[in-house]
Amino acid sequence: MPELPEVETLVQGLKKRIAGEKIREVEIRNQKNFSTDRKIIKKFIVDARVIDVRRYQKMAIIDLSTGWSLVIHLKMTGQLVFHGKGSKEQMAGGHPEKSYEHPLPHKHTRVIFSLSNGILYFNDLRKFGWVKVLPRQDRQTRSITLDEFLNSFQYSPDPLTKEWKLEDFTKNIQYRKVTIYQSIIDQKVASGVGNIYANEALFCARISPLRKSNALSKKEVKKLYECIKDVLKEGIKHGGTTFSDYRNVEGAMGQMYQNLKVYDREGEKCFRCPGVVKRTKINGRSTHYCPRCQK
DNA sequence: ATTTATGTTTACAG
């Protein structure tokens, strides 16, 4: 699923379109994806205005005028599609599942938000994704606050913020006995990084994903730290590896996919050396690297 | 405490 850059791209596009707009209706088609009590939704979501759309790690947050927020995690196969009224303003982000080409709603549509200027569809083939509703301040409800919720995951700070420090990253890397690949896809180490950007960051740092985490030198850890930030920023710059905005099928893909250096390039020539990109499995997960220049 | 194996769920390719 969408990793940090994909969610960031999605959030930027969505903000442009729905900031200031009002939510008129919420239709839940699958309880598993959105299990909040209807009373809460009616009280704090329906008729609320969108103040801001932002990202935290891989989560999208929609702040509302009621003081409550929607938090959305797309997990592996979630996607958000916005159709503006008159269908001239369309955008989508998340999993590049083919069915986005079909008319909406369709069988993978799990939640429908009707807004004053269009409709926002939450589609999710595998139903791993979720939508939550939380107050930004404690409003004497039994609910925990948004910040408490976000902190409850105990993930590392967002790698694109100042709070994500080299010192903490180094500590995390140097005591783990798993491979460096496993270390950096662990959300406690580098939140927002998933399989694609982990592969890309290791290529950038010229480190093999098979190396033991605790065997990296200080210098390598620093290089990797910088590379993680760089590949995430690069991903955002190119609009992610999935579609961001679209009007037709051709324009659907984000530009980052063509920009990937190792991910999904098994058997192809390395961009940096005469080597060939290899695919292997680490703990059941597909990992790509160049054995010649990643040591 | 970390690490591993498994579960969540659907669709597609071979």
Place this chain on the structure above:
DNA sequence: CCTGTAAACATAAA
């Protein structure tokens, strides 16, 4: 038919 695979994690058990 079956097997393997997929962009993410949570959780229980070791």
